[in-house]
Amino acid sequence: xxxxxxxVPEPALVKGNHDFKDITAMITDINLRPTPTGWYIxxxxxSLLLMVLLGSIAYLFWQGxxxxxxxxxxGWGWAIVNFVWWVGIGHAxxxxxxxxxxxxxxxxxxxxxxxxxxxxxxxxCAGIFPAIHVGRIWVIYWVFPVPxxxxxxxxxxxxxxxxxxxxxxxxxxxxxxxxxxxVPDLATIRDRIKSKMGKMIYGTFALGWRGSNRHWWNYEKxxxxxxxxxxxxxxxxxxxxxxxxxxxxIPGWHTTIFPPYFVAGAVFSGFAMVLTLMIICxxxxxxxxxxxxxxxxxxxxxxxxxxxxVGFAYAMEFFMAWxxxxxYEKAIFILRATGPYAWAYWIMISCNVLSPQxxxxxxxxxxxxxxxxxxxxxxxxMWFERFVIAVTSLSTDFLPSSWGxxxxxxxxxxxxxxxxxxxFTFFLLFLRFLPMVAVAELKGVMPQADPHNYNDKGExxxxxxxxxxxxxxxx
Amino acid sequence: MKTSxxxxxxxxxxxxxxxxxxxxxxxxLINEKGFKYFDTFSPFPIHGMDKAMNLAKSKLGWIVAxxxxxxxxxxxxxxxxxxxxxxxxxxxxKTLMNFPAWVxxxxxxxxxxxxxxxxxxxxxxxxxxxxxxxxxxxxNFKKATDDGFFVCIESEDPQYDEEKVxxxxxxxxxxxxxxxxxx
Numbered sequence: 167x168x169x170x171x172x173x174v175p176e177p178a179l180v181k182g183n184h185d186f187k188d189i190t191a192m193i194t195d196i197n198l199r200p201t202p203t204g205w206y207i208x209x210x211x212x213s214l215l216l217m218v219l220l221g222s223i224a225y226l227f228w229q230g231x232x233x234x235x236x237x238x239x240x241g242w243g244w245a246i247v248n249f250v251w252w253v254g255i256g257h258a259x260x261x262x263x264x265x266x267x268x269x270x271x272x273x274x275x276x277x278x279x280x281x282x283x284x285x286x287x288x289x290x291c292a293g294i295f296p297a298i299h300v301g302r303i304w305v306i307y308w309v310f311p312v313p314x315x316x317x318x319x320x321x322x323x324x325x326x327x328x329x330x331x332x333x334x335x336x337x338x339x340x341x342x343x344x345x346x347x348x349v350p351d352l353a354t355i356r357d358r359i360k361s362k363m364g365k366m367i368y369g370t371f372a373l374g375w376r377g378s379n380r381h382w383w384n385y386e387k388x389x390x391x392x393x394x395x396x397x398x399x400x401x402x403x404x405x406x407x408x409x410x411x412x413x414x415x416i417p418g419w420h421t422t423i424f425p426p427y428f429v430a431g432a433v434f435s436g437f438a439m440v441l442t443l444m445i446i447c448x449x450x451x452x453x454x455x456x457x458x459x460x461x462x463x464x465x466x467x468x469x470x471x472x473x474x475x476v477g478f479a480y481a482m483e484f485f486m487a488w489x490x491x492x493x494y495e496k497a498i499f500i501l502r503a504t505g506p507y508a509w510a511y512w513i514m515i516s517c518n519v520l521s522p523q524x525x526x527x528x529x530x531x532x533x534x535x536x537x538x539x540x541x542x543x544x545x546x547x548m549w550f551e552r553f554v555i556a557v558t559s560l561s562t563d564f565l566p567s568s569w570g571x572x573x574x575x576x577x578x579x580x581x582x583x584x585x586x587x588x589x590f591t592f593f594l595l596f597l598r599f600l601p602m603v604a605v606a607e608l609k610g611v612m613p614q615a616d617p618h619n620y621n622d623k624g625e626x627x628x629x630x631x632x633x634x635x636x637x638x639x640x641x
Numbered sequence: 642m643k644t645s646x647x648x649x650x651x652x653x654x655x656x657x658x659x660x661x662x663x664x665x666x667x668x669x670l671i672n673e674k675g676f677k678y679f680d681t682f683s684p685f686p687i688h689g690m691d692k693a694m695n696l697a698k699s700k701l702g703w704i705v706a707x708x709x710x711x712x713x714x715x716x717x718x719x720x721x722x723x724x725x726x727x728x729x730x731x732x733x734x735k736t737l738m739n740f741p742a743w744v745x746x747x748x749x750x751x752x753x754x755x756x757x758x759x760x761x762x763x764x765x766x767x768x769x770x771x772x773x774x775x776x777x778x779x780x781n782f783k784k785a786t787d788d789g790f791f792v793c794i795e796s797e798d799p800q801y802d803e804e805k806v807x808x809x810x811x812x813x814x815x816x817x818x819x820x821x822x823x824x
């Protein structure tokens with residue numbers, strides 16, 4: 167009988183023939199060498215965009231939320247769409263750092279630092295929108311349970327308050343997780359940097375880390391516990407974001423499918439964003455040996471899976487609307503696909519459901535340029551998904567006499583574009599001053615790190631994988 | 642060790658090894674010899690080092706559990722006080738203790754406090770931050786965060802004897818041995 171299968175080895179996580187020293191140098195030299203001119207250009211552009219954000223917010227505070235396109239019947243518009251979009255992007259970072267860690271996916275080490283940074287900055291962008299949406303910003307502290315002059319407390323039965331707790335907990339825990347991962351790498355930079363000033367700053371933030379195995383022992387435990395905490399946390403955050411909609415009685419919002427559907431969408435858009443950033447950075451900083459094509463392929467598979475889950479959710483929404491027998495529920499879904507916002511609906515379907523289907527092809531999954539395009543298309547689609555959900559349900563709800571068409575104003579657009587300034591300003595600072603790959607973790611997954619891969623003379627030997635013989639039925 | 646640093650107390654002896662396997666073997670040996678005050682240093686955690694060094698189970702889990710419990714009960718008591726005792730609001734005659742609606746915030750605060758427990762508990766157990774340490778006096782020790790693998794036997798150990806420890810480490814295959822002083 168001829169052999170009908172072949173053994174497909176797990177691809178090496180780090181390509182090329184690098185030892186530990188190379189890895190340290192490859193990643194931390196980016197922080198140690200002089201700032202490249204390109205960085206200054208990018209930083210200038212993003213700072214200007216950040217000024218656009220600050221300007222728009224200042225004008226909003228001065229003038230009030232009337233400068234946005236919000237009016238009856240659509241009381242939620244771009245601000246909420248942007249909030250959900252940015253929070254969703256953040257979720258991929260936690261998925262990579264926590265969930266893939268619990269599943270022992272070694273390939274996460276190349277991208278987790280990077281993705282966690284993206285999470286933090288994306289959640290910062292997200293948090294701005296509900297905060298400035300309150301109108302009277304000077305009493306924003308009312309959302310927190312602090313004593314105030316009315317002797318009242320916030321309403322703990324309200325999903326909007328759950329959101330305050332969910333998003334602020336998420337930001338805090340993501341930051342702690344990120345920092346814990348950074349400590350050993352900050353120590354690496356501390357030991358390599360020449361300038362006295364740099365030594366002091368990195369040394370302070372490294373907290374005197376010295377790589378002791380007694381410390382690593384507690385450290386690994388802490389890392390594991392944090393991953394275990396962040397996993398249900400990330401699922402809960404987008405669940406609670408979806409409750410902002412699902413707990414209301416608006417047709418098209420009041421559905422139980424929202425929590426899983428929102429979480430899948432969040433992971434979908436987040437992975438796309440990680441890919442967009444990663445493809446640019448690995449090119450500029452020459453990290454193709456660490457963030458390999460295999461990583462891109464694996465991430466594209468996740469995009470395909472979550473994209474199809476989102477597509478399934480869209481179909482299920484239609485089915486449930488019909489199956490429920492509720493007139494308003496049926497009407498809103500027909501209106502989404504054929505009504506005044508049909509253009510947005512079909513952009514959403516083609517970007518989110520159709521575009522990831524290209525990744526069934528292995529060739530396209532490994533095509534970097536193609537992946538880059540799809541990653542941007544996916545994020546456009548996911549923005550439109552939130553737009554379709556938020557705006558269509560509000561503008562065409564129960565009474566046709568109170569229907570209306572929502573359009574954004576200049577300030578809606580400026581605020582949204584401005585958040586990219588905030589995001590990229592922080593992201594560029596991160597790329598410049600912090601190691602963008604988790605150096606210690608990456609070394610830990612290399613075959614050289616496993617004491618079993620050394621012979622008695624203390625020389626490294628590549629691990630040999632035993633290929634099982636095919637089972638032949640005794641004839 | 643031959644210089645006249647008589648008034649400068651020894652911290653211990655630092656030895657470098659070439660790779661994770663040699664380090665783990667050395668740790669096993671030192672542990673078998675009955676040393677208690679020693680430590681190994683590596684740029685990443687080494688699988689199996691806890692057994693080689695005979696490390697006790699980390700207490701961190703208990704710290705996190707305590708914090709998590711505090712978060713859970715704290716959140717419940719806070720919401721109960723605010724919604725039921727201090728400012729009860731009658732909303733269409735619905736029950737004041739609307740427990741299902743409190744679950745999300747109770748969950749979030751449990752996670753938040755547990756995460757604080759995990760991070761700060763870990764730093765507390767490790768005695769960090771500690772920005773200065775006798776080991777940082779060694780120029781060679783800088784490799785510990787790059788590609789160096791080190792063992793340090795501390796002078797606090799009752800079995801500590803400079804000559805003997807030196808020999809032990811040399812026999813274990815150390816490439817670079819130096820005495821570390823407190824100052």
